Amino acid sequence: MEPLVLDSRTRLLVLTGAGVSAESGVPTFRGMNGLWENHPVEAVASPQGFDANPALVWRFYSQRRTGAADVKPNPGHDALVRWEQHLGDRFLLATQNVDGLHTKAGSQRVVDMHGNLFRTKCADCGRVPFADTSVHPSGTVPKCDSCGGRLRPDIVWFGEMLDPNDLARIGEFIQRQDGTRLVFLAAGTSGAVWPAAGIVDEVRAVRGDTWLVNYESAANTERFHHFVQGLSGQVLPTLANLV
Ligand code: BJW
Ligand code: ZN
Helix, strand or coil: CCCEEEEECEEHHHHHHHHHHHHCCCCCCCCCCCHHHCCCCHHHHHHHHHHHHHHHHHHHHHHHHHHHHCCCCCCHHHHHHHHHHHHHEEEEEEECEEEHHHHHHHCCCEEEEEEEEEEEEEEECCCEEEECCCCCCCCCCCCCCCCCCCCEEEEECCCCCHHHHHHHHHHHHHHHHCCCCHHHHHECCCCCCHHHHHHHHHHHHCEEEEEEECCCCCCHHHCEEEEEEECCCHHHHHHHHEE
């Protein structure tokens, strides 16, 4: 297999999805044993679902908070930390995962595209989101101290805009013109959710090299130059040649 060469002329954008956390014991969304097997997606991950039944949404996210509280990073997360230490500012990690495991592992240049499971915001006023590990599993909805409105998890749901600052940071990294060559690697993601699924094409538009590491073929596999099929915790630690 051709190695992924990370040398002093390379800048690397990594996109991770739920598959990267799977070997830490965090369930994925889609497919076998996926989190959404027993929950209609729109009921728990959309503003409309929250308006219709906020207590159900808090039950779902309370289970998620409890499940993700004690999990540990796996060798896939650790490999990305080593790559960042090697590349410095020529590395950026965009993650769709909300479990915080990349930060726990030691990654620093992280864009949390879809928010953070352990942060809460107000659905009804503009107060700044805050760190929060509390759970509300028994049909209650926590109230905002500032306005008395409904609190909600600080997660990007379907139909909601991603933070424009996050998108700008990823876009600027892709467009950077400093004489380095751009490599993009997506790992553990089904390629089903936008705008993350379209990053591969933004990278191709500037003639970047593109890699996918996934357990099974993704919705956008054919857009990548290289597809390495396997578990990220096994593939990532040996994939790159750090020179
Ligand atoms: C392993 C493994 C191992 C397992 N090793 N691999 C353009 C076209 C069509 C639709 C749209 C579009 N633009 C926007 C949309 C609408 C929508 C969308 O994408 N819909 C599609 C489903 C069709 N997007 C949005 O609404 C986004 N907002 C937006 O674009 O705003 C502007 C706009 C709105 C409306 C219209 C147009 C523009 C927001 C998307 C936010 C997604 N948020 C979620 C929910 C969070 C809730 C929560 O956490 O509870 O984030 S969706 C869910 O999917 C979650 C994930 O981050 C995201 C991606 O999933 P991921 O990470 O890929 O996981 P899985 O489970 O799908 O796949 C895991 C993969 O790993 C599998 O392939 C396994 O094989 C593999 N695997 N073990 C390696 N060990
Ligand atoms: Zn409020």
